[in-house]
Amino acid sequence: MPELEQDLRTDAVLRAEFTADPKGVLARYGHPVPDGVSVEVVESTPEKVVVVLPPMEGADGELSDGELAGVFGGGGRGAVSPQSLSPVSLSPWSALDQLR
Numbered sequence: 001m002p003e004l005e006q007d008l009r010t011d012a013v014l015r016a017e018f019t020a021d022p023k024g025v026l027a028r029y030g031h032p033v034p035d036g037v038s039v040e041v042v043e044s045t046p047e048k049v050v051v052v053l054p055p056m057e058g059a060d061g062e063l064s065d066g067e068l069a070g071v072f073g074g075g076g077r078g079a080v081s082p083q084s085l086s087p088v089s090l091s092p093w094s095a096l097d098q099l100r
Contacts, residue, residue, distance in 0.1 A: 004029045019043070 007014050018025045022039040026032065033039055042050045
C-alpha cells in the first residue's frame with residue numbers, strides 16, 4: 001500500500017474521503033475489504049500517536065478456516081484480510097521514533 005500511504009500524506013481530499021469511506025478507498029487502490037470486516041481510521045497527529053494492538057491468537061495458536069482462507073488467497077486477488085493489515089503499514093512506529 002505504499003502508493004496509498006504516500007497519497008494520504010499529500011492529498012487532503014483523499015484523507016477526508018478515506019476517513020469517511022476507508023473500504024471504498026482501499027478498493028479503489030486495489031485492496032478490497034471483505035464483507036463482515038470493518039475498517040476504522042484514526043488519525044495520528046504530532047500530539048497523538050495511535051498504537052494498534054494485533055489480534056490475540058487463539059489459545060492453541062492455530063488459525064481458523066476463515067483465517068487460513070484469507071492467508072492462502074481465499075480472499076481473492078488483492079483482497080485485504082484482518083491478518084494482512086499491519087499497523088506498521090501506515091507507520092505508527094515511525095511517529096514514536098520521532099518523539100525520541
